[in-house]
Amino acid sequence: MGLDPDGGLAAPTGRDDPLGAVNGSTPATDSAQRVRLFDRWAAGYDRSMRAERGFPFQGYDETLDAVVRLSAPTPGMSVLDVGIGTGNLAERFAQRGCSIWGIDFSASMIEAAESKLPEAVLVQANLRDALPDGVRRTFNRIVSAYVFHEFDAASQLEILGRLRRDCLDPQGLMVVADIAFETADARAEVRAAWQDRWDDDEHYWAADEALLAFADRGIRARFIRVSFCAGVFVLG
Template sequence: MLGERDFDDWADRYDQSVAASDAAGAYPFAGYERVMDSIFSRVTARRGARVLDLGFGTAMLASRLYDAGCEVSGQDFSTRMVGIAREKMPRARLVRGDLADGLAPELADGPYDAVVATYSLHHLDDARKFALIRALLGLLSEDGVVLVGDVAFRTRAELESCRAAAGDAWDEDEIYFVFDELSREFPAATFERVSPCAGIIAIPRGQARA
């Protein structure tokens, strides 16, 4: 599994490698631009939204939201990526921290109109994913939403089909979302399939299983 130093080293060429994978329609980033565009449209439908971006990377999405007038906060565990993001968003509230350890305390104030996580939570096992999402739901405004864009599948069978097609390129260290399994914990969640290996999960406030 990639660590902080790996992402620091990847930071300056991250955007190019993602774009190449997306353009080729290849795992793992096929559909990446459409994921970002869809989440951007959902968030900016609310003028001046207060947004928390988890695992913002080089701020490909966060900087668009920032430039559109959103109030952006975020957490990422790569020191280099935080630096790149700060250059793009000098007034954003950005914190370095590993999501495996949970949300940084200084970001746990809320309320947020949207919490977004794009291609970042697949480093967590399902138990940690679900615990983090439950905590985030408690930080949302009344009509707020958690939006996850990632390598994600509606069913376990779809995941296995993608794994077979990807062959040796498949990353066994990453733990991808399977919506049918997540929806048992969050019954009001919805899923939008964007490509054979990408999807958007939306979870409104207060919808975790009792």
């Protein structure tokens, strides 16, 4: 994660890191602890992102802007933001006349998003689970930013595949940004350079590997690099 939920930079791993405590726990406990972490982070989240320099969130606003550009939204489109957080990405789509749905497992993040997006349909749910009724429909765009590193490679594919199959309009696009690298080698270089902020419990995409895995599942995709540690996948 690299950031303390209270706003400052955190030790990325180890005893003092709130995320370090989830090591070795069961998935259910793990999720409960992650929810608490994001609940605590919600109030200071926007401030901490604006202050961020370097790994892992350098270029945060540029990355969200890239998601919007690559999504080519037009007024009236339906957009589902998965892991909506405080609503910074979804707000960009709302400003372009789109209708917004959002999912997040943190009640505090949803509350923060609600204040920016009073007309959005926001649902508290875990992306690992079957989608709840409020979002069981199809969307013109499914978007996400800085969420999928929460899931291991198998879960990333399962969740993306399920959302694409069940919730994406056949003419639609999924546009997913995260901490990500063009190649596994580039990822290893950044890991070596930013050891003090790298979190080995998180799962950062290398596009050379991920694009092969998507292709294996019959998913057409491309990757667009935005910063030295972030990029966007566009999945058709």
